[in-house]
Amino acid sequence: MLSRIDYCNVVFAGLPATTLAPLRRVMNAAIRYVAGLRPRDHVSSAQRDLQWLPIEQRIVYKLCVMMHAVHIGTAPEYIHDLVTPLFHLGR
Numbered sequence: 001m002l003s004r005i006d007y008c009n010v011v012f013a014g015l016p017a018t019t020l021a022p023l024r025r026v027m028n029a030a031i032r033y034v035a036g037l038r039p040r041d042h043v044s045s046a047q048r049d050l051q052w053l054p055i056e057q058r059i060v061y062k063l064c065v066m067m068h069a070v071h072i073g074t075a076p077e078y079i080h081d082l083v084t085p086l087f088h089l090g091r
Contacts, residue, residue, distance in 0.1 A: 001030045006058060010066065013059050023055045 005027055028043045035046035069075035070083045
């Protein structure tokens, strides 16, 4: 389930919360299913217990991991080629 939520979610970086709301609803439904909660139960404590990051933090984490891979040279060539010119603008 989480791999489907995480797939290409980096494109949502910087978008308003209303755009992320459908992803958040899917994540909340997954938490309810895994934790055995009822539809009206709050998911915050179950999310913490499962150690699942909220959608916004998942996106930031994935971006950080991708930029780390670019920095150390393990990112795919096409990502490295997209990001590298941006690094040179500041130099």
